[in-house]
Amino acid sequence: MADSNCSSTQTSSHSADSGKRGSSKVEFSEDEETLVIKMYKLVGQRWSLIAGRIPGRTAEEIEKYWTSRFSSSSE
Template sequence: MADLDHSSSDDVSVDSREKSSQDTKLEFTEDEETLITRMYNLVGERWSLIAGRIPGRTAEEIEKYWNSRFSTSQ
């Protein structure tokens, strides 16, 4: 029984590694990118409001996308 518990915890760690690798590269469609840009111009950094217009996207994903694309630091 202990082996069963151990193997299931290994499965969880593999899943979390896969998820974190997916989070590092967010892919957005051209329509999503256009909508994010237009909404940002209208409402600013209100990520949750923007995410509400894009099904399946979270505010964190959109903010991360925006900051990676349009970072003002030089």
């Protein structure tokens, strides 16, 4: 349980930053971002599979994060 409290603390600190930038941007921790990138390389845009590896995240959140973070750099 201590581990989950630690990770939620990291996530909530990122969420506090998102309020300053606008509520449309989804914030992820460094660990979550690294995992999303690795999983994307393995399975592509299968957001539900990626979400299954990140507790508390939905496929929609991950897709929105990916699109906002990486889609403009790949075009």
